[in-house]
Amino acid sequence: MNRAALFVLADGRFPAGGHAHSGGAEPAVAAGRIKDAASLEDFCRGRLHTAGLVAAGLAAASAAGHDPLELDEAADARTPVPALRTTARKLGRQMMRAARATWPSGELDALAAARPRGAHQPVVLGLAARSAGLAPLDAAYAAAYETVSGPATATVRLLSLDPFDATAVLARLAPDLDKTAAAAAAAAQRIPEDGTDALPAASAPLLDITAQQHAAWPVRLFAS
């Protein structure tokens, strides 16, 4: 157990390509649905309790040592739009490169060989956490935090939002992050009895709809 590795993994500067993605914030800003710190907080809370919870569950399960290929399939079933499946695999491939350099392990090598074009990012993140000696709950925290820190950072750039305000949004979401990570880790513990059905599958219609619309934009600041 080496808790400090969590700071390395969850650091926004971890070189896994996340900075190029807005987590749906770019289309929401363009549509006027995110226009200030309050609406950013609403956006992040909705994303955390849907996409964030799903990602955290997958990451916790992967960190607990459940079959990453089965989890990758569960991630596909929970990602109905191709734009988000493509993004998740692209980010998974980048996470894999960074993780294999940072915490080399046979399990990472095996997943990289089985999914050369990338597994879903939370599955890779969970396996990276496992290779770093972290616990499933740690992986759930890293995945959940990333689903809100990405949009918050992107909104600073998209809206010229005050970075202090964006950081305050993240601080106010801390209790929700605790709940989400705990729920995700608890769900992952039920996999031996219930299979991957135990993992959360929460969805957000507008995240799906706007991600697919955004992928068709000819010019955009963020990849997703």
Added chain:
Amino acid sequence: MTLAAPPTVPAAPRAAVGVRATARVSAATSGGTTTLPVLDGDGPFELRRLRSRGTEARVCVVGAMSAPLGGDRLRIEATAQQGAALHITSAAATLALRGPTTEPATYDVQLTVEEHAELHWLPKPLICAAGSNLRQTWTIHLAPTARLVLREEQILGRTGEPPGHVATRLTVRRAGRTLLDQEAEYGPGAPGWDGPAVLAGHRATGQLLVVDPAFENRPPEVQLLGDSPQDGQAVLTPLAGPAALATATAPDALRLRHLLDTAHT
């Protein structure tokens, strides 16, 4: 049959009050047409056979009492046996109301489609009235050659009233693998449900799912639907399997249905 064993439905604690009802429909083929060897209504579900269309048997679910109310445990099981074509609709919208207890009502739909069979599940919308609390599930088992068309629509509150609370889970298993697994939670107590990531003030949301083995060779193309965002928006996308899913949100039921109908043409 290569279908996996049906999943166990979590046992609900016994409700102090409330209706417990399970309606069952089973369609089979006989002499080139579809027959209905099982057509058993129960509680609030009265089942009427409608005039057949071609080889397809058609059934209409008619509400025989106000349901679901808090504490009710409702269930519909429908099976299209090998080669059968079954179409199920409903006579009116389903109205979830508060009822005598704040306990949630449950409404579980289990659909099974065997080899070379086809099932259309196209009921009228679910309306979640103020104060209602409903958990709805759809659990679907499809054989590799089965075809399915399913539409589900949630209207959050009657006109001018706040919404009730609704939590749903749609699980589709095809040839033993999970094709789609989706939960949704809207209304009071669901974090972020009305915010810019989830419904952004819209009061109607729904999906149309089409599973067809023909998509294996010719996957459906992505379509962006809805010309003006204030009238709602939708996308039709291929799943990671031979299926297309339209996801829509709209200000009201009428505009929601328009989007889903556009996706289904």
